[in-house]
Amino acid sequence: MKAIIIGAGRGRRLMPLTEDDPKCFAPIAGRRIVDWNLESLRRGGLDEIVFIAGWQIEKIRREYPNLAFVHNDRWEQNNILASLMYARDHMPGGFVCSYADILYRPSIVAGLLDHPGDIVLAVDTDWRNRYQHRSAHPEDDAEKVRVAGDRVLEVNRHIPSHEAHGEYIGVAKFTPAGAARLCEHFDRVAREFNGRPFRQAASVEKAYLIHLFQHMIELGAAFHKVDTHGDYMEIDTTEDYELANRFWAGDV
Secondary structure, eight states: OEEEEEEOSOOGGGTTTTTTSOGGGOEETTEEHHHHHHHHHHHHTOOOEEEEEBTBHHHHHHHOTTSEEEEOTTTTTOOHHHHHGGGGGGOTTOEEEEESSEEEOHHHHHHHHHSOOSEEEEEETTHHHHHTTOSSSOGGGSOEEEEETTEEEEEETTSOGGGOSEEEEEEEEEOHHHHHHHHHHHHHHHHHTTTSOBTTBSSSTTOOHHHHHHHHHHTTOOOEEEEESSOEEEOOSHHHHHHHHHHOOSOO
């Protein structure tokens, strides 16, 4: 099973940090975001790591020559879902995918790998405590989930906060069967919604990963979850960057 980091975008909300460097190079507690991610993935049990890059791909490739790279050459036109699909040749053996602008601990990766489900999302149940400090990124933007037991019933930004079990953190596991199901559904919606809006996105190319997740759930795909009670932060804005440097410290 491989790890796939989705990191093609520029991250303009982190300017001027992303003026010349990729977003994942932003330093948190003395280390780049990407270094925290690589450490968590490897210590969580994954050695083969694929990086989907766009903005400043050559700089990332020079700094991390041991990674496998996939080039999203349309990073300025597409979004996370389409970006992930650039790495579909790496998916047949199963994979764990991760956003590139987040911090999380190795225990979360290990928990995903230990779960027997074919599709498993990592969900932070302490998410509202974190949002108390975030004025630039409100709870309305959180990729919230409803659950029953360990089954994910809904993943949607529009779930009222008080009804959400937690927030999907951007890390998910797909077994070979789960990966095949993901690709099958993506191909289907790419054909069906070609040139038309998909879910809340203007097109499939502009869709978020959770848009396809919710579509799959409504069609009967089984999504499971593992909880983390914190041990996660998102770095989306300069405010998030300052908060992470205040609160995220110590060895993973």
